[in-house]
Amino acid sequence: MNLFRKSPWIIHYDGASCNGCDIEVLACLTPRYDVERLGIINTGNPKHADILLITGYINEQSQPVVRTIYEQMPDPKVVVAVGICASSGGIFRDCYNTKGGVDSTIPVDIYVPGCAARPESIMDGVVQALDLLERKRKEKKTRRRAIAPTPTSEVPTP
Numbered sequence: 001m002n003l004f005r006k007s008p009w010i011i012h013y014d015g016a017s018c019n020g021c022d023i024e025v026l027a028c029l030t031p032r033y034d035v036e037r038l039g040i041i042n043t044g045n046p047k048h049a050d051i052l053l054i055t056g057y058i059n060e061q062s063q064p065v066v067r068t069i070y071e072q073m074p075d076p077k078v079v080v081a082v083g084i085c086a087s088s089g090g091i092f093r094d095c096y097n098t099k100g101g102v103d104s105t106i107p108v109d110i111y112v113p114g115c116a117a118r119p120e121s122i123m124d125g126v127v128q129a130l131d132l133l134e135r136k137r138k139e140k141k142t143r144r145r146a147i148a149p150t151p152t153s154e155v156p157t158p
């Protein structure tokens with residue numbers, strides 16, 4: 001894995017769910033798993049976040065919220081769908097108010113399986129997200145260099 005430029009910050013949003021995966025995400029923050037020792041911070045502000053961790057499926061009410069959080073996050077960013085509800089709608093897929101998994105609304109980079117997703121799987125998903133985030137940062141840097149105007153040594157005379 002690459003070295004990271006900065007500690008990754010995460011924002012967690014729980015869509016419509018049974019809260020099972022939500023509790024497992026919180027378990028990652030407790031002393032037993034303690035993701036903060038890896039420099040990972042759970043922030044409440046999308047403008048400070050690099051990784052969006054979503055549990056639960058998308059419904060009519062949560063759709064605009066998820067879209068807004070995603071749009072407010074600075075580029076590059078990574079989205080992790082945690083649990084089968086976030087991945088596909090899960091057991092709620094055929095409910096009258098279900099839009100589907102998170103990818104029905106925003107692009108998802110990493111899917112974490114499980115019902116509920118175990119803390120070890122969630123942490124594994126986050127580690128994959130860190131690697132992807134670093135790759136996206138490098139790609140963005142390369143793109144920026146490619147479109148930057150080349151300095152001209154000669155100033156054209158009128």
Ligand code: SF4
Pocket residue numbers: 017018019020021022055056082083084085086090091114115116117
């Ligand atoms: S995947 Fe399972 S545990 Fe997680 S929110 Fe859905 S039903 Fe609950």
